Amino acid sequence: MRGEFVDVGGVRLYCYAFGQRGAGHPIVLIHGCFTSSRLWQDVLPRLPKGHRVLVLDLLGHGRSDPPGAASMTVAGHTQRVATLLDIMGLREAILVGHGMGAAIAARVAHTQPERVSQLMLVNPALLTNVPRDAYLTRRIQRVAALVPLWKRLSPTWMASALHAALLPCFAHRDVGARSLDVYLKPFMLRQGRDAACAQLTALAASRYDSVDTLAPNAIRCETYLVVGSTDPFLRDARLRRLRDALQDATLRDLGVHVLPGVAHVAPEEAPDRLGTLVGELLAR
Numbered sequence: 358m359r360g361e362f363v364d365v366g367g368v369r370l371y372c373y374a375f376g377q378r379g380a381g382h383p384i385v386l387i388h389g390c391f392t393s394s395r396l397w398q399d400v401l402p403r404l405p406k407g408h409r410v411l412v413l414d415l416l417g418h419g420r421s422d423p424p425g426a427a428s429m430t431v432a433g434h435t436q437r438v439a440t441l442l443d444i445m446g447l448r449e450a451i452l453v454g455h456g457m458g459a460a461i462a463a464r465v466a467h468t469q470p471e472r473v474s475q476l477m478l479v480n481p482a483l484l485t486n487v488p489r490d491a492y493l494t495r496r497i498q499r500v501a502a503l504v505p506l507w508k509r510l511s512p513t514w515m516a517s518a519l520h521a522a523l524l525p526c527f528a529h530r531d532v533g534a535r536s537l538d539v540y541l542k543p544f545m546l547r548q549g550r551d552a553a554c555a556q557l558t559a560l561a562a563s564r565y566d567s568v569d570t571l572a573p574n575a576i577r578c579e580t581y582l583v584v585g586s587t588d589p590f591l592r593d594a595r596l597r598r599l600r601d602a603l604q605d606a607t608l609r610d611l612g613v614h615v616l617p618g619v620a621h622v623a624p625e626e627a628p629d630r631l632g633t634l635v636g637e638l639l640a641r
Contacts, residue, residue, distance in 0.1 A: 360420070363444055365437045368427055371420035372413040372441065379407025381639065382474045383447050386412045387438065389456020389482060390556060391519060392540045393419030396455060396624050403632025405639055411445060413438070415458070417552035419543065424552055429559035431457060431483055431566040435464040442472065453477040453635065455624055456590075460484045460567055466578055467570040475638050476580045478603075479631065480621045482590050483563045484571070485599060493560060494589050496522035501557040512550035516541045519553065525589050526621035536625060571606045581612040581638045583631065585619030612638070 360373035373394070384404060388396045394412045404410060414421040415434055427433060438461055442450065449472050454462030459481035466473040478484070482493075493501065500515075500522045507515035520537050527533025543549045569575065582603055584591050591599065604611045614634055619626045 362420075363441060365440050365444065366427075368416055368422045368425065368437070370413055370416060370422070370437065370441055372411060372445070375401050375410040375412060376404070376406070376408055378409050381405070381408040383409040383411060383450045384635070385438075385442065385447065385450045385452050385462075386410065387452065387454040387458035387461050388415065388418070389454070389458040389480075390560070391418070391523060391544070391553065392456070392622075393543075395419070395539060396622070399628035400624050400631050403628055405632075405636045408451075411442075411447065411450075413441060415461075417556055423548040424555050429552075429556045431460045431464060431563040433559070435461045435468070435566075439465055439469060439472075448472060449474050451475045451477070451635075451639065453479065454481070455479040456482045456621070457563070460563070460570075463570050463576065464566060466580075467575045470577045473578050475641075476576065476578050477583060477635060477638055478580065479583045479623050480585060480588050480590065481582070481599070483560065484567045485564065485595075485602070494522070494525070496525065497560075501560060504554045504557050507550065507554055512545050512547055515550055515553060516545045519544065528585070528587060528618060528620040528626055532625070533622070536622070571602045573605050574608050576603075576607045577609075579609055579612075579638060579641050580607045581614065581634060583614045583616065583623060583634055585621060585623050585626065586615050586617045587619065588621045590621055612641070 362369040386397045394414050417424045452462035452473050459478035460483040466476045500518045524533050544553045616627045
């Protein structure tokens with residue numbers, strides 16, 4: 358797999374293609390906060406054959422450019438992803454998003470319904486229409502509250518704080534610790550620290566980006582909600598509220614799948630099951 362950098366509104370996004378062109382719609386995989394396209398490495402070989410797959414790094418993540426003055430909110434990321442799809446010639450695609458990437462995918466489905474054939478929201482974060490609903494874990498809220506401090510300290514301090522805050526997102530902490538070492542490596546440089554601070558600051562604004570997305574009948578395509586049974590972002594009460602909001606927002610019956618023994622990072626913890634679910638979604 359050989360990737361490329363694509364200029365999108367003055368910043369470069371890194372992306373690469375997997376699989377072969379076939380009769381099916383392309384599949385686009387969108388990661389979430391503080392991960393990268395590496396998140397999908399075990400899912401890719403398990404996806405249905407006959408589909409071109411596009412994998413990307415969001416701005417400020419992975420190999421993509423630092424954000425500079427560009428917006429890091431869900432709305433900002435969504436606009437760039439939609440532009441990237443235009444540049445890559447993907448008129449209609451299946452969107453699979455994880456975490457914040459799920460909120461991005463849902464927003465594309467709402468604002469440009471003609472280009473999304475099916476939608477899979479995996480461990481979604483920042484997707485709520487309840488004004489006072491918790492949208493971040495307390496650990497991540499504490500890290501976000503200290504952004505003015507992180508900007509004055511060595512990047513390794515903030516990377517260490519993010520590592521500790523994100524570790525509970527994994528069901529198996531030893532595996533999670535190794536994965537986070539890789540995901541957070543770009544944030545240990547000065548530009549990476551600034552990108553992480555911009556993303557943390559944008560999270561507060563992003564919680565309001567989904568209000569219209571979850572309006573009644575806002576999503577027209579077939580939609581699956583996939584969550585881990587121990588996801589710290591989606592405890593029982595919040596999962597029920599999100600499921601009900603998504604059911605109201607979709608024109609069709611919402612498919613809900615809970616993965617036992619999985620926390621927030623389902624693409625790493627249950628790649629086989631996730632690949633199977635993508636196949637089931639396509640068959641509906």
